[in-house]
Amino acid sequence: MYFLFDNLYFPPVSEADEEGILAVGGDLSPERLKLAYKNGIFPWFNEGEPILWWAPDPRMVLFLDELIISKSMRNILNRKQFTVTFNTNFKEVISNCQKIQRIGQDGTWISDDIVESYCELNRQGIAKSVEVWQEGELVGGLYGVDLGHVFCGESMFSKVSNASKVAFISLVKHLEEKNYKLLDCQVYNPHLDSLGCREIDREEFMDILKSE
Known part of the structure; x- marks a missing residue:
């Protein structure tokens, strides 16, 4: 495990441990975050603990043409009960992601420092959001880092049933229209699996990431 200091550097992702942890420490400056994502690395840690930088193997991804939309979700989309916008209210989306209560989780990894850093990335046009509205209220959404060919x-x-799924599906359709190669979902969870995401070798992920 590599310990980061003030220098803008990450070791090769192949040096990550079995859990996927590559490095500890450093900061959340926009420069370091941009370097991390361009090299297949992301921060994930509990508030009050040292920053952990991850490059897991395998990697959970969605190839855009493998998206699974259930019949019930198709009905919801066809009814147009939600309105979707792209990158119009990033701060509110990340703030809601920070505050939302999640089953089985005590607290959140999205610290105030994370919010501040990713809002700066948004101002630089790198971090982006999807917003889902119902009757003028923001009821769901997602955010991430846009690398131009991989999101x-x-x-x-x-806040209401299916709003985050609508955000996810809308993002995938948007990326598909823009000829993106991949949606990076980082690590496995059953919800992502149900939407068509799957695990691939880190080496394959890195090949796609580097093929701009």
């Missing part, structure tokens, strides 16, 4: 998803929230 690195970070977190979703939902």
Whole structure:
């Protein structure tokens, strides 16, 4: 495990341990975050603990043409009960992701420092959001880092049933129209699996990431 200091550097992702932890420490400056994502690395840690930098193997991803939309979700989309916008209210989306209560989780990894850093990335046009509205109220959304050919998803929230799924599906359709190669979902969870995401070798992920 590599310990980061003030220098803008990350070791090769192949040096990550079995859990996927590559490095500890450093900061959340926009420069370091941009370097991390361009090299297949992302921060994930509990508030009050040292920053942990991850490059897991395998990697959870979605190839855009493998998206699974259930019949019930198709009905919801066809009814147009939600309105979707792209990157119009990033601060509110990340703030809701920070505050939303999640089953089985005590607190959140999205600290105030994370919010501040990713809002700066948004101002630089790198971090982006998807917003889902119902009757003028923000009821769901997601945010992530846009690398131009790969979108690195970070977190979703939902205040009403299916709002985060609508955000996810809308993002995938948007990326597909723009000829993106991949949606990076980082690590496995059953919800992502149900939407068509799957694990691939880190080496394959890195090949796609580097093929701009």
